[in-house]
Amino acid sequence: MTTIKNNRVSVSILWLFFIIASLSYIRSNINIVSDIQQFMPTDSNNKRLQVLLHETTKGTASNLILVQLAGESPEYLTNLSKQLKHSLLLDNNLFESISNGDNIDNTSSFEPLMEYRYLLSKDNDFSVNTLREHFKGILTVLRNGLSGEMVNYLFLDPTRTLASYLVAQSKQIKTNKVNGVWFLSEQSKALLTIQLKSTGFNLDVQQASINTIKNTFEKLDTKNKAEIILSGSSIIAVAIRDSIMETTRQVSWVLAFIILLLFWYGYRSIRLAFVASIPLATAIVIAISVTQLIFNEVHGIVLAFGITMLGVCLDYPLHLFSHLKKGESTKKTLNKIWPTLRLGVITSILAYIALIGTGFSGLTQLAVFSAVGLLTALFVTRWLLPEWVDESWTNKRQFFISYPLRYKYKIILSLFIIVLPISILIIHQDIWSNDISQISPVPVDLRETDRDLRRALNATDLNHLFLIEGEDVDEVLRKTENLTSAIEPAIKEGVLTGTYSAADIFPSKINQKRTQSLLPNKQMLSLNVTAAMKGLGFKENAFDSFINSVAKSKTQPTVDYEKILLSPLAVKLKSLLFKQDTNWYSIIRVTGVNDEAVFKAWLKDSPNIGQHYMSIRGATNVLMNQYLQSAWLRFLGVLTLVIFIVFWLSHRRKSTIWLLIPVVAGVVVSMTVQVLLGHLINIFHILSLLLVIGMGLDYSLFFNRDWTSVPELQERTHAIIISAITTMAAFGILGLSNIPILSAMGQTVSVGIITCFVIAQRIAVPKIILQGNK
């Protein structure tokens, strides 16, 4: 007795030591990332697509927040928009820039560009007639009452070169303006864009920025009637985190309640419920630690998906508890079920290991996470639980059991449950989803709000664009200018209405020098100015600062990338011209493609232009097709491996087929239900099917264990019923989630599990050795 107690204490101390060590390691080292690219093929040949995806998910665009103000009169919303912009700009730590349409009014923020205006502008006209028109315009401005710095600015830049340059930079935003600020066309919603400072995708910093925006809005909305709607990658990321946490919390509570209820009813013991959670909890902690140790990070999806997949670990103690009987030690009971338990776990582990080396770094992480978790749970169940659990703790309540069908009915049921779903899948030819948005964890309503705002602000429409690559900024700019010139004939033909690129903000050195060489010398400009101002009432030296500015521009060095970054155009420039690894990339955006067929035909006829063309939607669709094909083949590979392992390790090879039918049925039925619900199969459905394989095989193995008495059959049915109910409950709730990944996972697993359970029970072929009456 003392030995047992000593063992229990030492085992407990050892377990506690590992748990505390792992938790400390996790606490100080955990690095959770949420980059969907890790679930994309890393060995993809489409490097250019990866560059664009990286730019949209991690670049400047990822820190852009789109804001809608609604629910009040246009006048009220206009003032609110301005006050919000003004107040937020005071917080320099969080916000890089804020635009609401009135930023060009404030020329002082563009001061860094002032001295370069004649090199940045493409159309400098200093003829006498043009100058005279501009000078007359200054008199009009003076009569209109403008004064102070604005007037000084006009005498420094009478041709309004900087203002025209800045207006050209906002030409791609066609949004309506009411009282100088952006509005949606119906004038009921004011629009702003807020660029966060680079957060390195730190969700806590993004959350702080979002809270600041909301709190500032609430303070400024004195009427308390206006509403603020935020969108953008960071908003979506934070919303998803909150939504996943909320769903997880709900699932945890419901699951905990159901587990307690089932243990109370099924085992008449609440204490066992807590013991049952030990292998699962240990598995999660150790899996996170090992994954972090190997990869230096844990992907958010791996965490969510991996923990869910480890839900199967709850079954191991269930099998043990349901097989416990008075007068038989826990260790002895465990030894009896050990071969079956081991076969199920090893098969699952090998299946997950098969995911390693797929070329998807996210899947490799998921494989390691799941394999380590399963192994840990098996270890805890095998060597630790028997030390803690006493056989007297359980007093099972027997459940209703149904016996396996007769042989011919087994064949009919098997054919029906496999052939029918497969036929349905074949009839629905197009069952695969190649839409990248389907694997995005973003709820549909959030995605639609974001799309509407982006459309209104023309923020980033990456459907049609040209991508240019080069070794340095100037090389990329030159190529961009050349390509833009090559596209111009198509604009004249009406194939598209225009282009917009970094070269519009920032010409290449060669073009700047060409512009510079065309500037008049000081003497010639002085003569033109004198002639132009004749009779208008200006003092002789009124435009001396202007003449000196042009003269200075004639000899000054060209503008470089860093200079532009000092101005409010930095955000726009960085989204169009950026560096990744060692290369520089430039994006030419296209507007006004009304006829896709004509556009595509033009691209086909212009191979020199077409080679730079990119459509993120098109390219990702192709990529997703390849990805799904590859993932599906890998999944079939895993299934084949499972079949092979089961066949190899099973002691009754002739009946292996009956072990596998429930697993296959679970897979095809859950896929068919998804298709019949109108969903297309995506990568997360396929990953969820791995869990169906794992749990289905577990049920199948236990139902097919030899039994010698009806109580023995009742024991295994008892464990599997409890397992199936808890799994169904957890995944059923997930299936109702509005997050696509979670609902795909929930629906697939719950349908798959119930199918596996029913089929495994009805077609099992255990060797029945009854000791007594049949």
Added chain:
Amino acid sequence: MIKIFCLCCIIFVTNTSVAFGLELSELLVDISKMPEKFSRFTETRTSSFLSKPLVSKGNLEFKAPAILIKKLISPEKSEQRINGDMLSITNNDSSTQTLSLSTYPELEIGINAIRWVLSGDFINLKNSFDVTFKEYEQLWQLHLRPKNIDVIKKIKNITLIGKGAKITTIKIEHTNDDSVIMDLYDHH
């Protein structure tokens, strides 16, 4: 003795400001009695960039509390409409430009001074300016010196001269010696 002197000073100072406050506020109440006002104007603008003053003529219209419309008739037509914080300028060629007054504090302060006087907003005037009010014969003069440190670097003084409830002259003096004098007449 000293105590009595101090007490006298306090009484004198208090009485003066009370008397001054009442006189100006009474005038502002009189001015604000007409919620809509219209007058013709001649504006003379001097600038360090101009060799001779720029003269223009037009109409000035005010609708309490915040709409001010300035229409130029000669030498060329244009219209400035100020509503709240927004200034819309429509030029001779019908092109319109919209500005936010808060972006241009030196422009905003001049316009607000006129709007607050016309709408009788004594509190805003006192908050934004050091106010000096004088009366002589039948005329009065309201001298406004901006309190905002940034504005005072650009606007030296704003002076309004009037007779009874009518404003006859508005003068804005800039720190760079530029000035605008607007003579108002034909009030109704």
